Amino acid sequence: MHFVLVGLSHKTAPVAIREKLTFPAAVQEDALGRLTRLEQVNEAVIVSTCNRTEVYAVASSDDGGVDAVIGFLAEYHDLDRHELTRYLYIITGEAVVRHLFRVVASLDSMVVGEAQILGQVKEAYGHAQNTGTTGKAYNKLFRQSFEVGKRVRTETAIGESAVSISYAAVELAKKVFDALDGRTIMILGAGKMSELTAKHLVSNGVTRVLVVNRTFERAEEMAARFNGDALPYERLYEALGQADIVISSTAATEYVITKADLAPVSRHRSAPLFLIDIAVPRDIDPAVNDLSGVFLYDIDDLSGVVESNLEERMVEARRAEAIIDEEIGVFFSWAESMEVVPTVAAIRAKAEVIRQMELEKALRRLDLSDRDRKTVEALTCAIVNKMLHGPTARLKKAATGKDGYVYMDVARALYGLEDTEDRHGPGAFRNLLNMRAREIVEKQKETGEGIGDCGA
Amino acid sequence: MLEVAFVAFWMAMALYAAATVLYVYHVVTKRVALSWYATFATGAGFLLHTASIGLRSSATDGTELSGSNVLVLMAWALVLVYFVLEHLVKRKVYGALLVPIALLAMLVAQIGGLSSTVLAELRPEQAALLDNWRVGIHVAVIAFANAGFLVSAAASLMYLVLERQLKNRRSSKFMSRLPSLTQTDTIARRAVLWAFPGYTAGMMLGALRAIETDVALWWADPRVVLSGLVWLVFATYQFLRWRRGWGGRQGAYLSLAGFVLVVILAVVARTVPSGFHIFGL
Incomplete structure (x- = not known):
């Protein structure tokens, strides 16, 4: 039993190469069939996502298997073999098992801890199984890898916290408001970034969207996209009184919301007010954070949250490696038999x-x-x-x-x-x-x- | 029968201890699988706890209202209230804080001496004072009200921790384990909303009984004065929250202050030997 892996990923190849070397669901059967008809290859699974293409094979010998798979890749996609080899990584033997486990655990992903990869590998294995190109070895290996993926998800907090600015904002809003159902957001300044954040909030249950902008037409445009209400700029503080979450990204050079103006608004409300200031220069006076029940996060605070979440993921990744080591041991005690x-x-x-x-x-x-x-x-x-x-x-x-x-x-x-x-x-x-x-x-x-x- | 009650009591404590460990483990690791056992241990502990109270009560021909017995009753009420809370909000974080408190109360009751009942040394006029249905309800209602105040204090404590973290814009692993601001705030408020009328009714029943039996200077008893203070703090809490829209931090501080008074009252009730209301001793 010789495990062979030939592949490329976002780490080794630019998108121009990656896009040429994909195996979408429609061609999987054909590709797997051609691959396993090769003299050297006994079992094969092809994992193909937007960030990686990997051919896992069980070959009769390491070198022969690698050679056969590279030949297959070049031939199937009409690429120059030597050109292609520059972008490939070649892994054989025990290391293949570790690599697969790390991929499935999302430790090898562009965003460590992302959740899709497990499903994608499952799908790839499903194709191979339907085509009949997996045997005893890969059935065992891939099934165990799914266990690894599941264990890493449940036993570590690797995929738990948000690692993008707009998701971090949603996560914080949930920390303040619990469920976002029935909440109102106010978008101040109709920009791209605020729209993205608002979209995430709406998809998490926010029901009402208010848009305030200096040019009223643009406010109306954006309000129409969210099925919300546009308000003229003069009624900013009135809107603030109704909003639970405010996303601000105007081009103003001075503070648009000041502590003195916000204080009377915040005094009259019992629910907290969550302010997200993603404008540079900032729109909201940082001093408003001192007001009771008002929570202000600017772009640096959000990046700080993202950064600490990423660090936490790295810590969790180390725990995941330990799980992987353990599972590798289990697999090889089987393989040895x-x-x-x-x-x-x-x-x-x-x-x-x-x-x-x-x-x-x-x-x-x-x-x-x-x-x-x-x-x-x-x-x-x-x-x-x-x-x-x-x-x-x-x-x-x-x-x-x-x-x-x-x-x-x-x-x-x-x-x-x-x-x-x-x-x-x-x-x-x-x-x-x-x-x-x-x-x-x-x-x-x-x-x-x-x-x-x-x-x- | 007393022996069985004793065994049930210790088994209930062991189960609460196990539940505490499981709740804390659940909160720290966020693993859902084991959290069911936490609830189960609490539930089983509660049943044994109930059985223990019932058996002891029938062995001694009616529950003796000694200080440690009342403490056991309060722990019982707290676990019951927590159970309802867990069912309502579907969060188990609060269990990590409330179940150990119930356990602590039981432990104190046990060490404080379930054996040394003061009831035997009661003067005849005191025995007459106790011999009325109003006193039973007085004790029960106040036990539940105290449980409510405790839930409010626990939620307020979580609120303050979470609020500080959000204000300082530090995202920590610990923060992700806490419930949300609005939830803790709502629980703190609603717990008082339910507990306060109970406390009021309990106090009125007690006062009624004291007047009925013509106790001299009943209002000068340190426990009565302190409970008046507790009542005042929570009355203010209610008023400020509704009339002035006091929310969040100030409300949380006030709720905690009220609970500190409750604890002081509980300590005083069991240590200061003056006044007519000494049954708790």
Whole structure:
């Protein structure tokens, strides 16, 4: 089982390249089919989002797999192979697992902690599964990666706080007002930035929008977009009396809202007033923050919030890495069971257990001299070794081929070494046997002997 | 029967302690999965608490209104009020503050000595004073009113912390765990709105009983004077909030001040041995 990953992302390639190398849902089936028809590639999943295109493959060898995938990418998108290679990152072996887990946990994203990536990888895996290009290895790997994504989401606060100015404003407004349903916002100065923030607030439940602007026509235009009311500039303080949240971004060079003017307004209201000043130079006198129930945030305060949230995400990202390390361990303990050496060892151990048990049983019934006893023991050893020699040798040889893990799979099934974590009944008993086999193997590893006394 | 009541009492305390840990864990980590157990532990603790009070009451032939017994009743009322609150606002943050307070009250009652009842040493005229349905209602209603004041104080405390953080424009992890300003403010206000009439009625019943039994200088008892002060503070609170539109910070300070008086009253009621109202001792 050789894991291979060839891909590019916002970190390695400009958008001009990324846009050429996408695999939208419509072509996934065709692309996956062509990819897995290649001699070198056994399993494949193609993750394609606006920030990354990654081909995950299980290949029969690292180098051959990488070569095949790069060839496929160049050919499929009609690109020059050498040109393309400059932008690609190539990861093989264990590192592929870590990379996938980090991608799904959104640690590799442009905005760390964003929520979409998990869904996108799920979708990519869905395509591959429907096309039949995933096998045992990738089914296990991707399913576990979704678990990783889920764990990181729930066990860390990585995606919790807002990391853009307008979302930070919404988040703060919610801290003040709880739900925003039924609240009124006032937009002071019809600018692009205030409109964006207002849009976020409206989509979070704000019901009434008031627009105040020096040029009344522009106020009317914007009010129409929000289905709100435009008010002439002279009625600014009247509007302030009705508003819960104010977004200000006028081009004025002096303070538009001063403490002296706002004080009587704030005295007559019981609900808090949340002021967002995103204008530079500022529109609202910072001194209004001293008024009871008035909360003023200017653009620097909001960036400060965003920054500290980003820092918090970085701290959470470290916690996520720990989760990933743990999950990698889990995955490789599974993957190891799919390797040839442990498989052969398990088969031998199992045979040894049976041999010893049967031997004991027989010896109890027979009354043998020491010499005879040794002969019988040697006899059982010889039978076991001769029985196993052929299959294990062929298994070792087959493991290096393209479908190596299929042989491993079959061997484990035939000898009853199958992973039985999800099964009950006879499987559980089989598991117990395997456990005993493992114990014997461990013991013999410790004492430095070969498998069994037979010196196989 | 007393032994069973005793065991139930300690088990209730253990469950409240577990609930406290779970509530705090829930608030700190924001993991929803375990928060259900917090509510469950509180609920189970409350049932045992109820059973303990009932068993003790039937063993002693009616609840003795000793100081520690009243404290246990107040803790009971607080948990009940908190349960209603959690159901109404669907937030468990308040549990991290209120359940440990109930636990503390029970612990104090236990250490203060459930065993040392003063009732045995009651003078006959005092026993006569207590022997009336009005006294039972007086105690029960004031226990619930105090629970209401406590909820208001807890919400006010959260309000002040959150307000300070918002004013200083510092976004901290702690802030994201707190409920919103308007919610804490509303809870603080409504808790007093419900508790105040209860307190008034409780005081009136007490006064009525005192006049009825012709206690001399009943209004000069330090507990009666203090409860008058408590009543005054919360009356002012109500008035200022409605008439003057006092909200937010000032209201929160006033609610906290009122609660400090409640605590002082509770301490005085259990330590100062003068006046006629000494049953709490």
